[in-house]
Amino acid sequence: MGESSAAADAYENGRYKYIHDIHKGPPEAIDVHHIVLQRSSQKKLLIFCFLTLLLFASSPFFFFFLQQLNLLTTLPWSLLLGGLFVRLLSQKLVKKESVIILPAFGVQLETQYGSGRTIRRFVPINKILKPVLNECVTPVTCYWSLALIIRGEEELMLVFKELYPPVKMLVPIWKAVCAAIDVEET
């Protein structure tokens, strides 16, 4: 990659932050879109989970060991269990999801978790028929999601598997992927 990236766009909403980078350099400009889960809500979520799990983990122990041991010995156990649960949770907790558009090549979808683990999926450009914005209806809510129609497959591929970004952040990504496909077809 050639020169450093230029942050073309950054947009914030209470829970999510949208960052658009354009890496200029040979052979062509690479478009990167990030959706970051805000630190404040991440921390809030973590603290909330930790406290509830602490409560759950400590209460049965508390009652069971009350007759035999005292509080000093039960507290480290509950802390340990709580810590273990939080560690497992952070592995599931998403920190950032990115869409990297490599023109004439494909689209790379990345999911970065709180523990540092990153999952990447690559889709070649000729396999993508079209990106679509869906309105998903569940029994309790209705939200927008971005998905790719893959040639030859019945299921749509979701671009953002874990996060639910607002539609204002999805639209520029949708337009960018559409543009990349149109360039490829011509």
Add this chain to the structure above:
Amino acid sequence: MTHAYNNRSGVRYMTGGLKVYYVPWKPFLMQNTLPTFYGTLPIIRTILIREKISVVHGHQAFSTLCHEALMHARTMGYKVVFTDHSLYGFADVGSVHMNKVLQFTLADVTQAICVSHTSKENTVLRSGLPPEKVYVIPNAVDTAMFKPAPERLSNNEIVIVVISRLVYRKGADLLVEVIPEVCRLHPNVRFVIGGDGPKRVRLEEMREKHSLQDRVDMLGAVPHANVRSVLITGHIFLNSSLTEAFCIAILEAASCGLLTVSTCVGGVPEVLPDDMIVLAEPDPSDMVQAITKAINILPQIDPETMHLRMKKLYSWHDVARRTETVYDRALRCSSQPLLERLSRYLTCGAWAGKLFCLVMLIDCILWQFLQLWQPDRDIEVVADATLTSFLHEEMSRDSFFFFSGTIDDIS
């Protein structure tokens, strides 16, 4: 907004820009979802906010989703209109409960619509609603679709058409008595019966018993698109319902140029002019007499004239215009504070009134909680999309549907 039908679930766009939400709540009895009371509050709130709704219009007293939606809409301060499409009794246990539920919904409704004057009387008596709040807007018929046969049928053999659900309410038992008698009295009469239901077995038995296989044709369930083609094979349309608020079936028959013979129940006398319909009491001998009278006046009937008259009398555009007037009146009504609304529920009954108040209070509290959990500004409003290319496909995942178009204005 409605519940999901089979695998039809999610958002769909219909002609004219009508957007339908098929919410994935499973129907459990007679196309009705399980009454969850407060379970539908989150999704209804989300839809009302994201679509910038001003008026919520509910239909059908028997729909649990309708009552819940109207209750939540009222709690959230929206204007509410309710349309009642059926007549109900007062005596049996089912009706008593249904009427209580209706009383609850209508205690706080902004405006109500009924499909006939008889229906208005019935609704006002059942629910205790002040009559000034109730408007009468009769249903109409699509006269462009229901046209008479291009060539007039010969009068040698008279064909009587019956198209209805074969259930008790629609008088299937009356048919079982009437048909053999008419076939005996008039040798040149043939019957065509379209429709299905629990009473179909009785009609088949009647056919066997009186050896009427060549005089009575049973067509089974007729899809709505084929109704016209069945109607134009006949001269007379027979309706034997035991109760009817309005009756669109006889409108469709009249639009196709058929003379109607019907039971004089509910709102039926209000539907057609006296020279297009012969009325009878829901009694077999009276109906046989009415059919005889109809057969005698048949030569004077001209299907084309009938169709042209119906075109002038009934049109859905007129219904739409009148419904818009009701919406305008509803929007002009002032919003009332919570205490005043709750006091209206107290008049519903000694213990029922207090129960209704409690239900509404809990709904208000739940709404406040929901607003703390997900504030109104977090729910995104749907942009007005201009649909240029329109692609639709049903996928195996049950909760969504998509459209491909251009979104011009997201700001």
